[in-house]
Amino acid sequence: MKTGIAGSLESNDVMITIKESEEQKIEIKSIVDAFFHDDIENTVKDVLRTKKLENVEVLVQDRGALDYTIRARLLTAIARMEKSDD
Amino acid sequence: MIRSLLFVPGNNPGMIQSADVFGADGVIFDLEDSVHIYEKDNARNLVGSFLANHPIRPAKIVVRINSFDSPYVIADLEAIVSDRIDYILLPKATAKDLKQLDEHLTEIEKKTGMQKTIGVIPLIESAASLVEAKNIAFCPRVEAMMLGAEDFTADMGITRTKKGDELAYPRAKLAVICKAYDILAIDTPFTDVNDDLGLRDDALTAMNLGFTGKAAIHPRQVGIINNVFSPTEEKITWAKRVMEAKKDADKKGFGVFSLDGKMIDKPVIARALAIREQARACKAWDDNDEE
Amino acid sequence: MKNSLGREIPEGNKPFISAANFSERIYHEAKEKKSAENVVFLNSLEAAFDVLSIMPGMRLSFHHHLRSGDHVINEVAKLIEKHDLRDISLAPSSIFPEYMLAPLIRSGRIRDIHTSYLNGPVAIAIQEGFLKGHLVMQTHGGRARAIEEGELPIDVAFLSCPTVDSSGNGSGAVGKSACGALGYGISDLYHAKKVVLVTDNIVEKLDEYQFDHRYVDYVVKVPSIGDPEGIVSGTTKITRDPIGLKIANITALLLDKLGLLETGTSLQTGAGGTSLAVMEQIEKKMRSKKATGSFLSGGITGYHVEMLESGIFKNIYDVQCFDLEAVRSYRENSGHIGISASQYANPFYKDAIVDKLDAVILGATEIDLDFNVNVTSDSFGNIIGGSGGHSDTAHGAKTTIITSALTKARIPIIKEHVTTVTTPGEDVDILVTERGIAINPLRKDILEKLNDSGLPLIDIRELMELSHKICGVPADIAKPAKTIGYVEYRDGTVIDSLYKTR
Numbered sequence: 091m092k093t094g095i096a097g098s099l100e101s102n103d104v105m106i107t108i109k110e111s112e113e114q115k116i117e118i119k120s121i122v123d124a125f126f127h128d129d130i131e132n133t134v135k136d137v138l139r140t141k142k143l144e145n146v147e148v149l150v151q152d153r154g155a156l157d158y159t160i161r162a163r164l165l166t167a168i169a170r171m172e173k174s175d176d
Numbered sequence: 177m178i179r180s181l182l183f184v185p186g187n188n189p190g191m192i193q194s195a196d197v198f199g200a201d202g203v204i205f206d207l208e209d210s211v212h213i214y215e216k217d218n219a220r221n222l223v224g225s226f227l228a229n230h231p232i233r234p235a236k237i238v239v240r241i242n243s244f245d246s247p248y249v250i251a252d253l254e255a256i257v258s259d260r261i262d263y264i265l266l267p268k269a270t271a272k273d274l275k276q277l278d279e280h281l282t283e284i285e286k287k288t289g290m291q292k293t294i295g296v297i298p299l300i301e302s303a304a305s306l307v308e309a310k311n312i313a314f315c316p317r318v319e320a321m322m323l324g325a326e327d328f329t330a331d332m333g334i335t336r337t338k339k340g341d342e343l344a345y346p347r348a349k350l351a352v353i354c355k356a357y358d359i360l361a362i363d364t365p366f367t368d369v370n371d372d373l374g375l376r377d378d379a380l381t382a383m384n385l386g387f388t389g390k391a392a393i394h395p396r397q398v399g400i401i402n403n404v405f406s407p408t409e410e411k412i413t414w415a416k417r418v419m420e421a422k423k424d425a426d427k428k429g430f431g432v433f434s435l436d437g438k439m440i441d442k443p444v445i446a447r448a449l450a451i452r453e454q455a456r457a458c459k460a461w462d463d464n465d466e467e
Numbered sequence: 468m469k470n471s472l473g474r475e476i477p478e479g480n481k482p483f484i485s486a487a488n489f490s491e492r493i494y495h496e497a498k499e500k501k502s503a504e505n506v507v508f509l510n511s512l513e514a515a516f517d518v519l520s521i522m523p524g525m526r527l528s529f530h531h532h533l534r535s536g537d538h539v540i541n542e543v544a545k546l547i548e549k550h551d552l553r554d555i556s557l558a559p560s561s562i563f564p565e566y567m568l569a570p571l572i573r574s575g576r577i578r579d580i581h582t583s584y585l586n587g588p589v590a591i592a593i594q595e596g597f598l599k600g601h602l603v604m605q606t607h608g609g610r611a612r613a614i615e616e617g618e619l620p621i622d623v624a625f626l627s628c629p630t631v632d633s634s635g636n637g638s639g640a641v642g643k644s645a646c647g648a649l650g651y652g653i654s655d656l657y658h659a660k661k662v663v664l665v666t667d668n669i670v671e672k673l674d675e676y677q678f679d680h681r682y683v684d685y686v687v688k689v690p691s692i693g694d695p696e697g698i699v700s701g702t703t704k705i706t707r708d709p710i711g712l713k714i715a716n717i718t719a720l721l722l723d724k725l726g727l728l729e730t731g732t733s734l735q736t737g738a739g740g741t742s743l744a745v746m747e748q749i750e751k752k753m754r755s756k757k758a759t760g761s762f763l764s765g766g767i768t769g770y771h772v773e774m775l776e777s778g779i780f781k782n783i784y785d786v787q788c789f790d791l792e793a794v795r796s797y798r799e800n801s802g803h804i805g806i807s808a809s810q811y812a813n814p815f816y817k818d819a820i821v822d823k824l825d826a827v828i829l830g831a832t833e834i835d836l837d838f839n840v841n842v843t844s845d846s847f848g849n850i851i852g853g854s855g856g857h858s859d860t861a862h863g864a865k866t867t868i869i870t871s872a873l874t875k876a877r878i879p880i881i882k883e884h885v886t887t888v889t890t891p892g893e894d895v896d897i898l899v900t901e902r903g904i905a906i907n908p909l910r911k912d913i914l915e916k917l918n919d920s921g922l923p924l925i926d927i928r929e930l931m932e933l934s935h936k937i938c939g940v941p942a943d944i945a946k947p948a949k950t951i952g953y954v955e956y957r958d959g960t961v962i963d964s965l966y967k968t969r
Binding site: 097100101102103156157158159161162163166169170 | 189190193217218221222224225226228229230
Binding site for chain 3: 101102121122124125126127128129153154155156157
């Protein structure tokens with residue numbers, strides 16, 4: 091199965107794992123979940139929409155990354171997924 | 177005016193988002209040597225996303241792309257060239273690379289309808305580049321040149337020392353060429369981040385040869401570098417007095433006049449004017465002092 | 468009911484009115500209690516438990532000068548368990564994560580806990596609701612006041628003491644477990660019903676001591692009162708974080724512009740990485756001005772000692788030592804003076820040290836638009852600290868400066884309302900962040916002084932909005948319904964509640 095991972099678990103960063111799947115699933119594990127869960131989810135959905143990706147499973151392991159970082163790591167993970175072998 | 181340029185590793189979100197607070201005149205987001213080859217994609221996307229999305233950014237932004245002989249450079253340009261950056265720092269610069277870069281930039285600027293014309297700062301990092309520096313300086317996009325001492329001394333097969341005597345010639349040559357082509361001369365970073373006195377000495381050496389600024393590799397270097405490359409209070413006071421005396425002399429119709437027993441003629445006035453420009457750029461000149 | 472800051476507090480408590488309100492009432496200091504007979508020497512804590520008849524309903528107190536290396540409190544905890552005691556209250560001046568009180572709390576043996584600092588497994592156990600009574604978080608000065616006024620009666624004070632002499636006098640300056648000043652145990656010494664010194668080093672005669680034998684009932688000799696590594700675990704290094712360094716530079720510049728680095732000045736900083744960076748800058752500036760300060764106070768480190776020994780400051784008023792250098796200096800330097808918590812910060816102590824401070828530099832987990840500061844909980848409501856001397860120094864010092872990064876891992880430190888109020892905004896003057904300095908509008912004098920200073924001044928609401936631009940606007944977290952205790956201000960009134968989380 092095609093998978094892409096990008097980012098890190100360092101403070102201010104996020105590690106995103108994305109793989110092809112039957113239906114869209116977004117799992118968020120964030121140290122600031124209580125404050126920014128919706129923000130993070132909206133950002134992920136926004137990027138997936140722009141990339142026209144429906145059937146993917148995304149795992150977000152967040153260490154307080156700002157919005158631009160989440161977008162960037164997700165874009166990289168998507169590109170790596172698309173390049174990866176099954 | 178660029179007294180200081182702070183290098184920031186392009187794959188480090190914590191550093192990227194705080195780069196603007198350290199008072200550097202410009203920030204260099206680095207996609208080259210500070211980024212591991214497995215992370216080149218992460219870095220260019222991170223810098224690109226920061227530029228496109230984050231609301232608080234440094235006033236002057238430089239991006240060091242990978243060199244033209246790397247497989248990354250085109251992707252780098254596609255990711256980060258926009259109205260939000262000011263310069264590209266081109267490592268291992270050669271005249272040939274510069275021409276290619278110019279063409280790619282022109283294409284991207286046209287394609288994306290950019291308002292700006294992106295400047296280029298070539299990084300002179302080899303003997304061949306130094307020899308070519310005149311030609312490199314000639315390119316219209318070039319607004320500054322930087323010396324890269326680590327790679328330069330490696331290319332020369334000589335040892336890099338803290339004192340930097342071995343850099344006397346490349347520094348002098350580069351400073352003169354920059355002056356002749358009316359572009360800024362940026363000195364190489366000082367690598368011992370804990371040695372403040374050594375940094376000051378190194379920056380002064382460069383300044384005394386005609387460099388107008390210096391790169392920093394740690395935020396704590398910025399204050400000292402800005403200080404060295406800013407006109408001193410003494411110089412500013414002197415320049416103000418020259419301007420005052422000139423105004424006086426102009427009123428009386430004198431072309432040449434003296435101050436403190438010294439003759440003040442055109443070259444000296446030019447120096448005072450240059451100090452005033454520098455000071456204004458550093459916000460150290462109160463225009464209200466002059467009527 | 469609500470107090471003057473609009474915070475909900477448990478019924479039946481005196482609500483916080485204002486920081487200076489204490490000056491309108493009379494101090495009812497109980498008489499110091501001398502011991503009835505000569506000091507009795509015992510050779511185990513077990514023996515002390517027997518002879519003291521430790522019973523349910525009693526309150527036991529401790530000081531925290533052995534910091535994370537303290538064995539005594541852990542041995543007492545074991546004995547409480549062993550004797551199957553319940554309904555015991557504890558009053559340790561601070562609780563480190565290494566103190567093994569969580570099992571006692573979880574098994575329901577503990578009624579109330581009074582402390583000035585709390586973190587780790589014990590905080591978790593308390594916030595899960597296992598105390599039979601409640602948690603009262605005090606300030607260092609407030610704890611001393613409460614003990615001296617009889618508001619916090621102590622049945623037995625177990626005071627660990629590095630060296631005791633044959634008469635029963637006690638000192639922290641010498642011995643294999645030397646920890647320096649013993650300031651937080653002095654009120655307990657004078658007012659507890661029974662006082663037990665616990666030591667691992669008995670000598671013939673001490674020439675200098677902080678614990679006077681006339682107030683000591685028992686001395687217990689044990690093999691070791693603590694782990695030396697843990698005892699001096701307060702050592703931090705100057706921060707290497709570029710943002711911390713930038714904040715330190717701005718703070719030193721600010722102090723200079725406010726005229727606080729001139730001869731005769733008295734200052735206190737914390738002992739964390741950023742505070743030490745500020746100290747380094749202060750030293751540089753005062754050296755170049757050839758200024759001689761009057762005193763440094765608070766928790767003392769080798770950096771403070773350097774300032775004393777190089778003549779930049781005349782005196783150190785030491786309420787606790789954080790490292791071996793501080794311990795050595797306390798022992799050797801006549802200008803390095805140990806003080807009690809009461810002399811340091813009791814609001815009713817005439818000439819308390821905190822009241823003589825020109826400036827204090829403190830931290831915060833949160834600060835709000837009214838400049839109220841939280842150092843008790845994180846933004847999730849978990850207890851991660853406590854006032855310590857925060858509220859005391861903030862009130863006493865002429866200028867109170869809070870230093871902090873504007874955001875910590877996507878969490879802005881400026882909020883509309885802090886999660887927990889530790890120190891009231893009326894006592895907080897300046898917030899220094901890497902992105903600007905906010906001055907409390909109450910301090911028009913400071914605003915005026917800094918008008919043309921060239922410092923990056925910014926309104927605190929604007930600074931908060933800037934942090935929202937950077938991080939996004941954090942969602943509000945609802946306060947849990949149940950409380951597990953409260954934050955007691957230095958004068959005994961209640962300034963905020965503490966809530967069950969988890």
